[in-house]
Amino acid sequence: MSDIPEDDKPSRRDFLYITTGTFGAVGAAAMVWPLVDQMNPDSSVKALSSIEVDISEVPEGGFLKVAWRGKPVYIRRRTAEEIIRAESEDKEDLPDPQNDADRVKKKEWLVVVGVCTHLGCIPIADRGDYDGWFCPCHGSHYDISGRIRKGPAPTNLEIPPYEFASDTVIKIG
Amino acid sequence: MNNDYEYVPKNSFTRWLDTRLPILRFTNEHILQFPTPKNLNYFWTFGFILTFFLITQIITGVILAMHYAPNSLLAFDSIEHIMRDVNYGWLIRYAHSNGSSMFFLAVYIHMFRGLYYGSYKEPREVLWILGCIIYFLMIVTAFMGYVLPWGQMSYWAATVIINLVGTLPIIGDSLTQLLLGGFAVDNPTLNRFFSLHYLIPFIIFGLVFLHIWALHVPGNNNPTGVSIQGKQDTVAFHPYYTVKDFFAYIVFLLLFCYFIFYNPNALGHPDNYIEADPMLTPAHIVPEWYLLPFYAILRAVPDKLFGVLLMFGSIVVLFFLPWLDTMKVRSARYRPFYKMFFFIFVLDCLLLGYLGAQVPEGIYLLLSRVSTFYYFAFFILIMPALSRLEKPNPMPIGISNPAIDQNARLD
Ligand code: HEM
Ligand code: FES
Numbered sequence: 001m002s003d004i005p006e007d008d009k010p011s012r013r014d015f016l017y018i019t020t021g022t023f024g025a026v027g028a029a030a031m032v033w034p035l036v037d038q039m040n041p042d043s044s045v046k047a048l049s050s051i052e053v054d055i056s057e058v059p060e061g062g063f064l065k066v067a068w069r070g071k072p073v074y075i076r077r078r079t080a081e082e083i084i085r086a087e088s089e090d091k092e093d094l095p096d097p098q099n100d101a102d103r104v105k106k107k108e109w110l111v112v113v114g115v116c117t118h119l120g121c122i123p124i125a126d127r128g129d130y131d132g133w134f135c136p137c138h139g140s141h142y143d144i145s146g147r148i149r150k151g152p153a154p155t156n157l158e159i160p161p162y163e164f165a166s167d168t169v170i171k172i173g
Numbered sequence: 174m175n176n177d178y179e180y181v182p183k184n185s186f187t188r189w190l191d192t193r194l195p196i197l198r199f200t201n202e203h204i205l206q207f208p209t210p211k212n213l214n215y216f217w218t219f220g221f222i223l224t225f226f227l228i229t230q231i232i233t234g235v236i237l238a239m240h241y242a243p244n245s246l247l248a249f250d251s252i253e254h255i256m257r258d259v260n261y262g263w264l265i266r267y268a269h270s271n272g273s274s275m276f277f278l279a280v281y282i283h284m285f286r287g288l289y290y291g292s293y294k295e296p297r298e299v300l301w302i303l304g305c306i307i308y309f310l311m312i313v314t315a316f317m318g319y320v321l322p323w324g325q326m327s328y329w330a331a332t333v334i335i336n337l338v339g340t341l342p343i344i345g346d347s348l349t350q351l352l353l354g355g356f357a358v359d360n361p362t363l364n365r366f367f368s369l370h371y372l373i374p375f376i377i378f379g380l381v382f383l384h385i386w387a388l389h390v391p392g393n394n395n396p397t398g399v400s401i402q403g404k405q406d407t408v409a410f411h412p413y414y415t416v417k418d419f420f421a422y423i424v425f426l427l428l429f430c431y432f433i434f435y436n437p438n439a440l441g442h443p444d445n446y447i448e449a450d451p452m453l454t455p456a457h458i459v460p461e462w463y464l465l466p467f468y469a470i471l472r473a474v475p476d477k478l479f480g481v482l483l484m485f486g487s488i489v490v491l492f493f494l495p496w497l498d499t500m501k502v503r504s505a506r507y508r509p510f511y512k513m514f515f516f517i518f519v520l521d522c523l524l525l526g527y528l529g530a531q532v533p534e535g536i537y538l539l540l541s542r543v544s545t546f547y548y549f550a551f552f553i554l555i556m557p558a559l560s561r562l563e564k565p566n567p568m569p570i571g572i573s574n575p576a577i578d579q580n581a582r583l584d
Contacts, residue, residue, distance in 0.1 A: 036351070039365065045355045065452065070357030072452050118477065120336035121329065121454040136456045137333070138472065138533065154477055 045069075050173030052165060055109070063125055065114065068172050072114035072122055073160055074133075075170060078144060083107050086145040096155045100145045103159055111170065112146040113160050118153035133157070178206040178409075203389055208407035209414050210395035212572055216290075217393065217414075218421035219283040224381065225422055226276040231374050233269040234318075241321065243367035245360040248323035249448040267437040268429075273315050274440045275429045277463035280308060288494075289515055291503030292394040298495040300387040305491045307380050310373055312464065312488075317370040319461060323363065324445030329458045331358045331366075337471075340478045357451060397569055398503030406572040457532075465529030466522055470548065472533040473541035483545065490552045497552055500560040507566045511559050518551045 053066050055075060063076040078086070086100040104110055114133075116123050121137035128134030129150060130143035140151030147156040162172040180201040182188040191198055240259050242251040255262035284304070287293055293301035316334060320327045335358065339349040354361030392401060401407055408414075432439065440462055444455045460468050467484050474480035490497075505512040524544045531537040567577040 039351050039354055041350055041353075041355045042361070045359075045361065049356075067452060070355060070359050070451055119333040120339075121333070121458065122452065136454060137458055152472075152475060152477065 050171060053170045053172065054168060055170055056168035065125075066172075068113075068160060073172055074110075074112050074114045074125060074146075074157075076110045076112075076125070076144075078108055078110055082144045086143065089143060089145070089147075095148050098145075098147060098156055103145050103147075103156070105162070105164065109170070110144070110146060111159060111162050111172070112157040115158070116140055116153055117148065117155045117157065118151070123157070178202065178208075180206075205409065205411040207389065207410040208392065208401070208404070209410045210393050210401055210406060210572055211408045211413075212395050212397065213393065213414065213417075214396055215417075215421055216282065216286040217395075218418045219279050219286065220388075221414075221418035222279045222422050222425050223276065223283060226272060226279060227374065227378060227381065229272050230269065230276060231378070233265050233272060234371070234374065236265050237269055238371060241367075243321070243364055245323060245363050245449070248321065248363060252322045263437075264433070267433045271429060271432040271437060271440065273318065274432070274461070274463065275425070276311070277315070279425070280311065281463070284308065285519060288518075289505045289512075290394055290396060291398050291498070291500075291505070293494045294498065294501075294503050295495065296391040297387070297394065300384060300391075301495060302492055303380055303384045303387055305488070307377055307384060308491075309488055310377050310380070314370060314373045314377070315461065315463070317366040317373075320358075320363065320366050321370065322445055323449045325447045325449055325453075325455050326442045326445040326458070328358055328449035328451065329454055330460055331362065333458055335362075337481045337484075340481050342478070359451075394503060395572060396504060396506065397572055398506070399569060399572055402571045402573075459530055462526065462530075465527075466525035466548075467529070469525040469529035469533075469541050470545045472529075473538070473545040483549075487548060490549065494552065494556070498556040498560055500563065500565070502565040502568065507568045508559070508563055509566060510563045514551060514555050514559070517547070521547045521551070 049069055051066065051068050053064065053075060055064065055077070058064055058075065058077045060077055061079045061082070063074055065072050065074055067073075083100075090099045101107075103112075114122050116135040116137065118135065118138055118140050121135050123133035123135040123140065123142060125133055128141040130141050132144045132146060132149075133142040134140070135142075135151065135153065138152050140153035141149050142153075142157055143149050145156075146159075148154070160172050162170055165171045178201075180191075180198040182191045182197065187197055190196070237255065240251065240255045240262065242248055252266070255266050257263075259265075287301065287304070316330070320331045335349055335352055338352060339345040341348065350356065352362075353359070354365060395401075442459060447455075459465070467487060470487050471480045471484040474483055500508065500511070502508055505515055521544050524540065525548065528537055528541045528544065533541060570576050
């Protein structure tokens with residue numbers, strides 16, 4: 001080790017140490033990404049991310065509960081009276097204000113993800129103080145537009161991306 | 174630690190080994206002959222008990238893994254297969270599930286002991302922090318283990334807890350998907366939980382070695398909190414404490430056996446015998462008993478993000494105890510006010526546990542808020558305030574010297 005200079009001036013050896021260390025660190029960091037990213041949803045999970053649902057059998061006032069990406073989606077055929085109620089309540093004091101018209105593509109059909117925005121339980125349809133959904137876990141009440149009205153959930157039930165493939169088929173995702 | 178004892182190998186084999194792998198020297202100096210305060214009470218036996226329960230969990234767990242199928246289609250049935258078909262499968266499974274409850278019971282006693290006798294104070298800060306890390310990893314392991322039977326409680330506990338992560342601003346959603354490996358709890362989630370549930374106990378095992386290493390630098394604290402002053406204050410760990418520890422362990426085992434053989438499902442939830450159904454939430458989701466206080470804290474707060482932060486904060490605050498309580502006197506024996514607040518704190522934790530199992534409405538919600546407040550106030554307000562204001566009672570000069578020192582010196 002006699003070739004290490006006595007004074008503190010940076011030497012060629014210091015330079016080599018630092019460059020080697022830096023390259024090593026960058027290389028190691030780049031290696032970590034695949035190790036982390038493998039945890040993300042894989043292709044087979046993503047491939048299931050859109051479904052088509054036949055809605056021709058749903059009676060007025062009834063609903064369908066279908067599984068989309070492992071979560072339930074409620075497709076609800078609302079009665080004329082329910083639509084009026086949902087729209088008239090736009091003006092109420094809502095925790096997460098949103099007009100009913102902005103939550104539907106066709107007024108008759110409400111499509112919402114059946115996952116409580118609080119901590120992810122599944123709200124039960126036709127229950128609660130607002131006759132929409134009620135979440136049994138910590139008591140969140142949603143109205144007939146899927147809007148949060150009372151309880152700990154912070155936001156309205158989520159609307160999944162969907163479109164009407166035809167008059168009787170909805171494509172979700 | 175001043176250790177007069179010196180290991181002398183007795184025969185040619187041990188002499189040969191001692192110059193190659195001095196493992197017998199290590200065992201003798203650090204276990205058999207280790208100088209231990211002579212006045213330790215039964216609260217000091219829980220470290221030993223914990224070590225044994227960690228080993229029990231690892232052995233029963235490895236055996237269960239031989240018969241368990243970590244796949245969302247097979248998991249639930251494979252548990253029933255263990256219970257009904259595998260020879261003694263019921264025994265091994267009940268030992269593992271009740272073992273985790275015993276493990277937590279012991280760790281809580283162990284931690285309250287540290288809190289009462291001031292074992293977290295200088296010079297044992299690193300020891301205490303290692304303990305907190307172990308405790309946190311125990312929680313993570315227990316949570317992941319609870320998901321493996323793939324019953325209704327497994328599934329929904331996982332859903333609720335992982336959704337907590339989603340409350341974090343900006344990164345919340347992508348982080349949730351990363352943990353789940355999908356858009357909801359499903360097979361990928363089960364697989365990774367199994368893998369990690371298998372791994373983490375071995376990390377804990379390694380940390381326990383560091384924990385004991387950190388214990389053996391300053392040596393044990395003791396009920397008086399006064400440091401060891403010399404040989405007259407200590408006895409050899411073996412046989413004095415090996416016997417005491419084993420006796421306590423056997424008594425504790427009686428409780429364990431009561432649960433395994435007479436009441437194996439008392440601490441579980443019946444809904445976990447219903448297979449997981451992603452489309453149907455059970456009416457009440459409750460965690461295992463040992464996590465109920467945290468659940469109560471989570472639900473005491475109306476704001477979702479703040480609730481999550483408080484819940485994690487309730488564990489994080491433990492790491493800072495050595496710097497929140499700066500009173501030099503360690504043991505609560507000589508601190509009348511600290512002692513009183515300590516016992517209120519114990520009751521407060523029990524109350525939080527009770528509240529975690531109730532529906533958070535009306536009086537329960539109010540009580541959750543009050544007891545959550547006390548939980549934090551104890552650490553953040555009361556401890557620093559007492560460190561400044563409290564006047565400790567007169568203390569003995571040394572462990573073997575009952576004479577009272579009016580100036581309450583420590584070292
Ligand atoms: C797997 C879990 C654990 C194991 C196996 C374990 C093991 C041990 C052992 C064998 C001792 C020495 C004997 C005794 O004093 O009881 C000890 C001491 C200690 N442990 Fe733990 N421990 C665990 C978890 C914890 C946790 C979660 C904490 C606190 C957050 C903690 C804090 C302490 C402290 C402060 C001491 C020193 C006690 C004293 O000498 O006064 N330990 N531990
Ligand atoms: S998860 Fe629905 S109210 Fe908490």
